[in-house]
Amino acid sequence: MSKKNRKNKKYQGPKPPKRPENFHSFSECIKWLKKSVYIVVRGRKVIVDEKEGINWITLGSGFVAAPSRFVTAAHVINDPEKGELAQHQDGDKYYLLRHDDENNWHCRIFEPKLDREIFVFADIDLALIYLDSEFYQVGDKIFADRNDFIRISKEFLPIGSEVGVLGYPLCKLEFQEKDINKPLIGNVLLRADQGVVNCRYQTSEKDFLYEFTLAFNPGNSGGPIFDTKTGKVVSIVKGYKVLRINERENVISDEGVKQLKVYKEKAFIETLNATYSFGFATPTFLEVFKKHNIIS
Secondary structure, three states: OOHHHHHHOOOOOOOOOOOOOOOOOHHHHHHHHHHHEEEEEEEEEEEEOOEEEEEEEEEEEEEEEEOOEEEEOHHHHOOHHHOHHHOOOOOOEEEEEEEOOOOOEEEEEEOOOEOOOEEEEHHHOEEEEEOOHHHOEEOOEEOOOOOOOOOEOOOOOOOOOEEEEEEOOOOOOOEHHHOOOOEOHHHOOOEEEEEEEEEEEEOOOOOEEEEEOOOOOOOOOOOEEEEOOOOOEEEEOOEEEEEEEEEEEEEOOHHHHHHOOOOOOOEEEEEEEEEEEEEEEHHHHHHHHHHOOOOO
């Protein structure tokens, strides 16, 4: 390069740090992945006192899995256990918002059309949302980096592998003065947990599930479960199973009854349950991910 060209070359600023191929700690992994995890909230038109408004309901979590591609669970968008009102309808708006422990936040509201910008695959509990260009940038204002997404693992993890989960459980998005441009982000808290893969099994020719020693709570659904070493998604939060492993009746002594001023019964049932968190393994999703340009 000539001296003249070097002199006229526009300064681009310092290069952003490159995402590591492997992480040395759980906290380092979280630092990179948290930029891609969002709470999912649905807005639906309602009539209250003869006035039209929008009722916003917090649904769960999700994550950016490729440029302009957002992934969550099918039951976050269409929950069969909660009836028709929990199903996606034409005209529904979606509010995606992230807010981390360093008070960084970003949000986007849009109205996706079914089978055009939003796709639901109930049989494998997967849903995809196409993100528009304004999710990343409006005019000269850049809100998100297109390179900030969580990579998808195409391989199985062996049992005993360490995994993490990110999401927005136990959160509810609300607005100051009911203004959707003033989200109360302090109520939206990103939460992480760490555990291991404790089981993997097959339910059909193409469907595989993991069980995890992770704590899932309402609102975790749709969030990423990832390999803590590579940061790649290995599953998506589906739910948890509760299995009763012991039950016994305990008789309350006469002295104990005297100490209970309200309780009238002579005995109580004590139960011990085993709880397993679970989700589909990402190899189950590969065909869909390829079709929608999330993986090559």
